[in-house]
Amino acid sequence: MSITVARPGAVQLSEFRQRVRAHIDEHAPPFAAREGRRAPGNAEQEAQLRTWFAGLFAAGFVGADWPVEYGGRPDHHPLHDRIVSEELLRARAPRPVDQVNLAAHVLLHFGSDEQKAALLPPIRRSEHVWCQLLSEPDAGSDIAGVRCRGVRRDDGSWVIDGQKTWITDGHWADMGLALIRTDPASTRHHGLSAFIVPLSAAGVQVRPIRTINEAIEVNEVFLDSVTIGPEGLIGEPGQGWSIIMAGLDFERFGIGGNVILLELLIDDLVTVARNSTLCGRPALDHDDIRQTVAELTVEVEVAKAFIDDHVERMAAGADEIGDGSIAKLSFAETYHRVSAYGTELGATVCTVAADAGVQDAKQRLRECWLWSRAYTVSGGSSEMMRNILAKRRLGLPSR
8 A cells, every 4th residue: 555666676675584584583472373373372472462563563564555644664565565474474473463454454445534543553553453343153254144233323323233253363352343234124245334343342242262273263242232433434334345345355365475384384294204204114205195295385386476476466556356365265275285184194104203393393284284274264265265256357157
């Protein structure tokens, strides 16, 4: 969203990367990021994460693509975002909350001046962590099927009722971006509106859901006669579908942009295969294992190539409809296949006990595998991504 600037040269990008690395070395929290366990585990970790995220904003490494008047950098280039993402992932440092980025971009594109002035500064200070109040028990990834309802009062305020589920970070979020049906006679994409919902509002109840890896990442959120003032509506009534879709396109590319995670998974997979034995022979000496590792490595390189190409086209203003869905789909499915095979291999082979790093690699692969199905659902399921691409990119008719 910042003004287009000339592509930085190799020396400039290298200097920027060194600044990012130095900031991470000096300021990152004293614990490594773990897949499926990104939310803070206690009050101390939450305070450390909020300080860390606020520091990334203050240093100009996050939110640099915002308009300058709201804290962005005039020299921002999309390649800077790619470098920040890469260095955070390689350092295994906590990554900014995806839902915060989505909310910020929705506010910047669709929010009123008053909403921007009130809500953007707390995001940069990490006083407000946001979650998405989109999915529902009977709708899932098909968010056009939401049934949470909003009724407008004579004074312009709204009363919201319903239930949302699988809400990432809801248990420690301060604010929610909600999609609510405000026209009771409407169906599907029509009659939906986008709202700002403080999680501290009367009538909001959050119930954590414990995941398969015994972590709390997602939640149920109940909305019982929650009153939202007129200032809580984003855009106009009935504009919710287009607002949320625009935000999700940004989020989906953000998920796909985590492609460096795939490199780290391949590194862990190779570590396990090289330092393990099967039937008395090194695992990589087996043709089928070597072939599968090679095939998965190629899949990772394909995903990376698309992201690289898209960043270049985005910088040139030549990105295409559906790129975010392709990035998200490619990342999520490859992440699952690599982590699933790595977990299976780690459970099959005999690990060389002297190498402690192998055990760490096996543990990371297992945690990624347990979390991998969440990636194929969050931000829109893989099936929904394929439907979007069929309609928007290929122009195929709906049945």
